[in-house]
Amino acid sequence: MVDPLSEIIALLRPRTVFSKRVSGAGRWGVRYGAYGAPSFCTVIEGRCRLAVDGHDPVTLEAGDFILMPATPGFVLSGFEPVIPIYHDSHEAAALPPIDELRHGDADADPDVRLLGGYFAFAVPDTGLLLSLLPALIHLRGATRLTTLVTMLGDEALARQPGCDLVLERLVEILLVEALRSIQGDQAPAGLLRGLGDRRIAGAMRAMHGEPARPWTMAQLAGKAGMSRSAFFERFVRAVGVPPMEYLLAWRMALAKDLLKGRQLALTEVAERVGYGSASTFSTAFSRHVGQPPGRFSRTAAAR
Numbered sequence: 625m626v627d628p629l630s631e632i633i634a635l636l637r638p639r640t641v642f643s644k645r646v647s648g649a650g651r652w653g654v655r656y657g658a659y660g661a662p663s664f665c666t667v668i669e670g671r672c673r674l675a676v677d678g679h680d681p682v683t684l685e686a687g688d689f690i691l692m693p694a695t696p697g698f699v700l701s702g703f704e705p706v707i708p709i710y711h712d713s714h715e716a717a718a719l720p721p722i723d724e725l726r727h728g729d730a731d732a733d734p735d736v737r738l739l740g741g742y743f744a745f746a747v748p749d750t751g752l753l754l755s756l757l758p759a760l761i762h763l764r765g766a767t768r769l770t771t772l773v774t775m776l777g778d779e780a781l782a783r784q785p786g787c788d789l790v791l792e793r794l795v796e797i798l799l800v801e802a803l804r805s806i807q808g809d810q811a812p813a814g815l816l817r818g819l820g821d822r823r824i825a826g827a828m829r830a831m832h833g834e835p836a837r838p839w840t841m842a843q844l845a846g847k848a849g850m851s852r853s854a855f856f857e858r859f860v861r862a863v864g865v866p867p868m869e870y871l872l873a874w875r876m877a878l879a880k881d882l883l884k885g886r887q888l889a890l891t892e893v894a895e896r897v898g899y900g901s902a903s904t905f906s907t908a909f910s911r912h913v914g915q916p917p918g919r920f921s922r923t924a925a926a927r
Contacts, residue, residue, distance in 0.1 A: 643741035643780035652728025653701030653708035665740030689766035756815040813864035
């Protein structure tokens with residue numbers, strides 16, 4: 625059976641960019657600018673405060689896990705009033721791993737210790753897929769995720785042979801574990817809520833299993849065992865976009881991955897994502913992506 629979540633993560637191909645240990649003591653606070661790519665964090669011991677732009681502040685405690693698929697700006701601090709020190713997220717991600725980054729009183733025992741980092745996706749233009757994920761995932765008592773983050777941190781610092789491959793696999797597992805933990809009604813509208821709805825998930829599996837098939841609304845509604853109107857309303861309510869728009873987004877994500885490899889003729893790429901001709905596909909791709917397939921392929925290869 626096709627698993628859309630696994631397919632999407634495999635397509636995105638996450639890889640670790642930066643991992644670090646952080647501690648804070650006394651009066652301290654740091655503000656990180658928006659990063660745009662995913663970030664994760666677990667609290668090893670103690671407590672601190674997290675204020676993510678656009679969200680209410682939350683208290684983080686030992687055992688908590690945070691994932692932000694498209695990291696906005698945020699402030700991490702203790703509980704005393706303070707003007708946070710600004711850090712550029714992109715500059716921080718470019719630094720080599722260190723044993724521990726201290727904030728606040730360097731001579732005092734830390735009030736909190738955290739372990740986290742950023743990672744990137746190997747494919748370009750992930751905006752639409754990321755838009756289907758929650759902006760902020762906060763889990764309490766996430767023992768399995770804490771173990772994974774600890775393994776990531778240890779592996780990043782050790783830099784033993786095969787490190788890059790191990791880190792990539794750990795990040796994939798981390799992402800799956802975090803995302804599937806909030807499927808169902810507790811998830812906001814998006815990919816996870818859709819997969820948590822048995823009827824909607826059936827239609828999503830069909831789209832992922834046969835992306836080249838000329839799906840109609842009636843056929844997808846049939847996969848969900850619903851009327852067309854009921855299926856359309858339920859899909860939009862669960863996923864946040866209409867069914868045919870989701871199908872288009874998935875086809876274009878697959879097309880971009882195929883074009884990046886530059887191993888297939890344009891006609892074959894078109895056929896694999898459900899278009900009868902290269903010209904029809906080129907028109908749809910240009911409208912969706914903002915540039916023709918050939919230019920996209922050349923740009924991706926140059927990167």
